[in-house]
Amino acid sequence: MDWIERARELARGFSERAPDHDRAGTFPFENFEELREAGFFGLTVPRRFGGSEASLGEYLGVLEAIAYGDGSTALSFMMHLKTFGQEREAPAYPTEWVERMARGSVERGELVNTVATEEGLGSPAGGGMPDTTAVRDGEGWRLSGRKTFTTLAPLLHYFIVLARVDEPGGRPRLANFMVLRDDPGLRIEETWDSLGMRATGSHDAVFEDIRLGADRLLNARNQGGADARGGAGMAWFALGLCAVTLGVATAARDYAVAYARERTPNSNRTIKEYPGVRTRIARMDLLLQRSRALMEDACAAWESGARGGMPALNRIAAAKVDTLNSCIEAVDLAMRVVGGVSLQKRRPIERYWRDVRAPLHNPPIEDRALEMLARSALDEPVEPPQAAE
Ligand SMILES: Cc1cc2nc3c(=O)[nH]c(=O)nc-3n(C[C@H](O)[C@H](O)[C@H](O)COP(=O)(O)OP(=O)(O)OC[C@H]3O[C@@H](n4cnc5c(N)ncnc54)[C@H](O)[C@@H]3O)c2cc1C
Incomplete structure (x- = not known):
């Protein structure tokens, strides 16, 4: 089964429902029912509990494909999927509970998430x-x-x-x-x-x-002790956020490029011919390619070890910071390509502009990620991740 191709198919339906759920702030139960029926709930679950044990790379591909259709569905589903990916690499919970969650998810369509943030505590x-x-x-x-x-x-x-x-x-x-x-x-x-x-x-x-x-x-x-999920917690969480963000930004890029090909204001040239529009299109692709390269590099380093250069965990921190900023910039450029009508609620692009910003506020937040890189560069002890949420 090609999970990424199947996710792309489902995401077409998600994108049709996304405007209504976004407007009303309702939860896309139908999307999750389709994901469950197609076997995605067990995507990262270990094989010994009936799951598909997808690799980190496959998980990222699936999240990006879903996010292309609907960022909300992808971000929500990520919270469930990452739990098993992290647990496979760094067991943090008692085996009986892992088995119960895993089998519950594969056999009964039950979802899992970590519930950590509070108003007073923040992250x-x-x-x-x-x-x-x-x-x-x-x-x-x-x-x-x-x-x-x-x-x-x-x-x-x-x-x-x-x-x-x-x-x-x-x-x-x-x-x-x-x-x-x-x-x-x-x-x-x-x-x-x-x-x-x-x-x-x-x-x-x-x-x-x-x-x-x-x-x-x-x-x-x-208090202050390392989270049991350690680096695996950060790898599955932070790179998952990169994939979601990249999916949303690519949808915005494709919308803007399609618009630029067609849009011909009365008695005027098609807007794709204007140098400013062309530069923005090229710049969007540059930003998205950079994001993809950083995400894939960090994923490969985590899966098979970094050969020279930054250690894997630092690459993940770098990818999180740079991908998110690049994707936000790319969606901003997409809005400028489309012009004033990009603000209209009836077009998906204004939703992309809002959705692409949210993962900024999921860990590792930019300042902590940069502090981690600075400590590493200065040969100071790097603090272990305290939580993935
Ligand atoms: C869409 C979405 C979904 C989420 N889902 C979940 C979930 O399922 N489960 C869950 O537990 N949480 C979830 N979160 C919460 C998230 O993981 C963070 O805990 C939360 O966004 C932090 O909120 P805050 O920025 O107000 O926190 P605060 O910690 O109060 O931070 C406030 C500001 O201070 C800065 N700051 C704080 N501490 C430092 C520091 N040490 N160094 C530098 N700057 C610092 C932050 O960058 C931020 O700008 C979700 C958040 C979003 C946006």
Whole structure:
């Protein structure tokens, strides 16, 4: 099965639905049903649990293809797929839970995501402690708190929730807990009303004194300690964001090029003949090619080791920063090629302009990625990734 070709086919339908979901801020349930039916839910799941165990490169190709049709669907689906890619390389959760999530996803169409960000905390990658708390309750736990940016919330089955654990006499610890959709006390508040990626359903998840058995504690670490997913967490997350962004920007580029070929203002030349338009078209392709090259280079370095030059993880940081900025610039150029009508809501290009910006705010954010490169260049110790969210 050529997953990338199949994703392209599905994405044609996603692109037709995207304007309505974007306008209303609704979740594209139909897209996920089609992805499930076509077997994509198990794309990155290990073969031993019935999945397809796609490589990092295949995963990126699929995300880019989906994002070409709808950035929101691609970004949301990425959150599920990356969980298994990371876990294959750097086991972070108990085997029983990995098997249950994996089989649940392949056999029952259940989706997974990490639910870490909070209003007060911001990104957990900053190293702060969450306000969501887990306190011991007999053998088990009671979990309370509120999470923001819970992507996939309308469909999520497995919520991997980052909480603070205060043990008597000890330092507070960071721990991940498994919360299931039908656990009493879990509530989704439909708060997601954003500029871009409006159809990702990234609502608030509220945990009201949820009782969890002892087996729901997935892992724990001290504040400042390395995330168990380590570099694999960053590789699957950051490069996934590059692929999503590249898919959205390529859709904008193709729209602008098609427009430039056709658009002939009355009694005038077709706009593709104007030097300014031609320069912008060439520049878009340069930016997109640079993005693709950086993403593929970082992916190859991660999969087979870097031979000379930057270490693989630094290439991933560099690719995240440069791809996102280049894709934002490319979509901006696409808007200028199309001209004033690019602002019209009835055209997809204004949605591309909004969607392409969102992954800027997913880790590694630019300043942390640049700091990582600077430390490496200056032979200073590089801090381990603290979280992938
Ligand atoms: C579309 C979308 C989907 C998302 N999905 C999920 C999800 O499924 N699960 C989840 O847990 N989270 C998710 N997130 C949240 C995301 O991963 C980040 O945690 C969140 O965007 C951070 O918000 P913030 O910029 O307000 O954070 P803050 O950490 O408050 O940062 C605010 C500003 O300060 C800067 N800053 C903060 N710390 C530093 C530092 N140490 N050095 C330099 N600058 C710093 C940041 O760059 C930013 O400009 C999603 C975000 C988006 C946009």
